[in-house]
Amino acid sequence: MAIWRTVVGKLWLTIIALVAVVITTVGLFLLQYIDFQFQDPNKIKHLFIYTGVVGFLLTTFFAFFLLTKITQPLREMKEAADRISQGDYTTRVAIRSSDEIGELANTFNQMASEVDTLIRDLEHERDHLSSVLRSMTDAVISFDAEGEIILTNPQGKHLVEDWGSVTWTEEEEPDKFGEVPGPLLETFRSVIAGGKELTSKIHVQSGVWSVVMTPLAATESVRGAVAVLRDVTEEFRVDKLRKDFVANVSHEIRTPLSMVQGYSEALLDDIAASPEERKELVQVIHDESLRMGRLVKDLLDLARMEAGHLEMTFQHVDVNALMGRVYRKFSALSKERGISLVKPETEANLSLQAADPDRLEQVLTNLLDNALRHTPAGAGIRMEAARKEGPRGGELLEIIVSDEGMGIPPEDLPYIFERFYKADKARKRESNGGGGTGLGLAIVKNLVEAHGGKIKAASEPGKGTTFTITLPVGGKRGTGNRSFRPS
Numbered sequence: 001m002a003i004w005r006t007v008v009g010k011l012w013l014t015i016i017a018l019v020a021v022v023i024t025t026v027g028l029f030l031l032q033y034i035d036f037q038f039q040d041p042n043k044i045k046h047l048f049i050y051t052g053v054v055g056f057l058l059t060t061f062f063a064f065f066l067l068t069k070i071t072q073p074l075r076e077m078k079e080a081a082d083r084i085s086q087g088d089y090t091t092r093v094a095i096r097s098s099d100e101i102g103e104l105a106n107t108f109n110q111m112a113s114e115v116d117t118l119i120r121d122l123e124h125e126r127d128h129l130s131s132v133l134r135s136m137t138d139a140v141i142s143f144d145a146e147g148e149i150i151l152t153n154p155q156g157k158h159l160v161e162d163w164g165s166v167t168w169t170e171e172e173e174p175d176k177f178g179e180v181p182g183p184l185l186e187t188f189r190s191v192i193a194g195g196k197e198l199t200s201k202i203h204v205q206s207g208v209w210s211v212v213m214t215p216l217a218a219t220e221s222v223r224g225a226v227a228v229l230r231d232v233t234e235e236f237r238v239d240k241l242r243k244d245f246v247a248n249v250s251h252e253i254r255t256p257l258s259m260v261q262g263y264s265e266a267l268l269d270d271i272a273a274s275p276e277e278r279k280e281l282v283q284v285i286h287d288e289s290l291r292m293g294r295l296v297k298d299l300l301d302l303a304r305m306e307a308g309h310l311e312m313t314f315q316h317v318d319v320n321a322l323m324g325r326v327y328r329k330f331s332a333l334s335k336e337r338g339i340s341l342v343k344p345e346t347e348a349n350l351s352l353q354a355a356d357p358d359r360l361e362q363v364l365t366n367l368l369d370n371a372l373r374h375t376p377a378g379a380g381i382r383m384e385a386a387r388k389e390g391p392r393g394g395e396l397l398e399i400i401v402s403d404e405g406m407g408i409p410p411e412d413l414p415y416i417f418e419r420f421y422k423a424d425k426a427r428k429r430e431s432n433g434g435g436g437t438g439l440g441l442a443i444v445k446n447l448v449e450a451h452g453g454k455i456k457a458a459s460e461p462g463k464g465t466t467f468t469i470t471l472p473v474g475g476k477r478g479t480g481n482r483s484f485r486p487s
Contacts, residue, residue, distance in 0.1 A: 015059040073101045077108055089116035139229040145192060145222060147178020159229060163204060184211065184227060191215050191225045201232070208236040245419060253295065256288035298439040302419065305446040312450060314354040314475060319385055319397060320346055322357055326364040327383065330372065338377035341368075346385050352397060352451075354475025359447045364401070366440040367467050371403035379404035379464075387473070395473040402466040408459040416457055417445040451475070 076093050083091040091112060095105045133140055133153035141160065142151040152160065163181040180188045183202045191198055197214045210232045216224040263281045272278040304310040327343045334341035352360075364383070371381045385399045408416060419442045448455045453471035 070101060073097075073105060077105060080108065080112070084112055084115065089119050137230075140226065141184075141229070142216070142224065142226045143178065143180060143188065144224040147180040147188065149179045150224060156229070183209070184213070187211060187213050188225055188227070192222050195222045207231060207233045209233075241418070249295075249299070253292065256292045259288045260285050260292075295439075298443060302439055302443055302446065305443070305450070310450075312356040312359055314356055317352045317355040317357045317360065319350040319352060319399075320348075322360060323364065323383060323385060323399075326361060326368060329365070330368050334372060334381065337372065339372060339375050340380035342380060342382045344382075344384050347387070350385055350387065350397070352471060352473055352475065355451055355471065359450070363444050363447050363469070364399070366444050367401040370440055371401060371405065371465075374465075375403045375405040390472070397471045397473050399469040399471070400466060401469075402464060404464040407461040407463055407465055408457070409461055410459075413457060413459055417441050417455075 073093070073096055080091045080093045089112065092109050093105045095102050095109075133151075136153055136155065139156035139159045140151075140153045141149060141156040144150050149160070160179070160181055163183060183204050187198050187200055187202075191213045192215070195215050195217065197212065199210070199212050202209050202211055208231075210230045211227060213225050213227045215222045216226060263285050266272065267278065267281055272281055301310070323343060323346070327341065331341055368381065368383065375381055381401070381403045383399075383401050385397060388396050388398050390396045419439055445455055448469055448471070451471050452475070453469060455467060455469050457465060457467050459465040
């Protein structure tokens with residue numbers, strides 16, 4: 001910066017001008033005296049020169065004095081202010097005096113210290129907020145009034161990307177509003193227009209989301225909105241299962257109770273005219289009471305399994321002997337119904353190192369009973385077992401139960417291991433098999449998983465169903481009495 005553009009430079013030039021005016025004025029008034037004292041014109045010239053030089057030196061000295069005391073501290077404060085504006089909040093200026101400039105420098109340092117403290121507090125709060133947002137399992141997305149995203153946590157960012165890739169049909173295609181995803185658009189517009197918090201549930205593809213959207217209030221209007229989204233798909237599914245469970249249990253119990261009540265009232269009213277009719281009524285009451293007993297027993301077993309309180313005794317199990325017992329148990333019943341039950345010869349020494357033989361027999365019993373109830377006369381059921389190599393080198397045992405029954409539609413196949421599946425349209429109760437409780441396959445799945453195995457089903461409507469059980473030969477938990485909790 002040029003000297004004459006600074007405060008000190010302007011003062012210096014002003015003082016020089018004043019000195020020149022003073023010298024000129026004084027020279028004019030003292031001209032006669034100077035002529036009287038100095039007859040030689042050169043001496044007069046030298047006098048003015050000396051006076052001008054002395055005045056110039058004095059003003060220059062005064063200017064440099066002011067430069068040191070005023071301009072330099074001000075320039076340091078300007079440079080410090082520039083550094084603070086660039087983010088260096090630790091900048092401080094030296095205090096060189098106790099006058100007004102020194103007080104200004106002291107105040108500047110205090111201001112810089114307070115700004116530094118304030119910025120640190122803001123950064124701390126920002127980091128704290130950022131950590132909270134990152135650690136949240138819920139998705140948080142903040143929008144401005146135009147629908148552009150201001151802030152989001154990783155879950156929210158991932159959700160926006162997923163929903164942005166959704167392919168909408170022409171009827172579902174939402175109107176664009178900034179970066180607001182289509183499922184949130186209606187809620188966002190309502191919040192911006194009404195300025196009130198809204199809570200809703202939205203269904204996107206196969207998921208269910210709970211949305212709480214709160215407006216960001218400004219002085220005169222709403223400047224945006226914050227949406228908190230939680231995935232409640234599992235809660236929604238569990239709630240639906242609970243409602244379905246209550247409805248199914250009520251249905252399954254109501255039917256036999258109605259029959260027991262109706263037939264018992266018939267007995268009380270002496271509607272049956274002969275001993276044979278009374279015996280028939282009593283037989284129906286007895287069968288329905290047994291059915292209710294099986295339902296209650298299966299419900300208790302399933303509840304104990306899911307709570308992890310079912311005791312199991314793991315030991316060495318001869319699979320050939322186990323399958324032989326189950327085959328003999330159902331061979332007479334299958335012949336009576338005209339169904340061919342086949343158990344081909346298996347390899348010798350087919351065994352499991354650690355399994356509960358009673359529970360595995362229950363698994364096979366449920367599967368065969370299910371197959372018999374849904375296989376027509378003249379068709380067949382096949383039960384076989386074999387070893388196979390596991391994906392990681394472990395040895396596995398595979399047990400297959402297949403029938404030639406009515407089969408299961410593909411859209412219902414994923415749900416057959418749920419409780420009361422038989423109440424669905426896919427499997428109706430057959431007259432030749434009585435009625436099951438609808439819990440058999442759910443119990444089978446839990447018992448197989450308790451052994452560390454897996455069960456899967458394949459079916460083709462009209463051709464039959466195949467259940468494949470895969471168990472680790474070495475066992476999962478070792479021998480002894482153990483309780484288990486299904487995974």
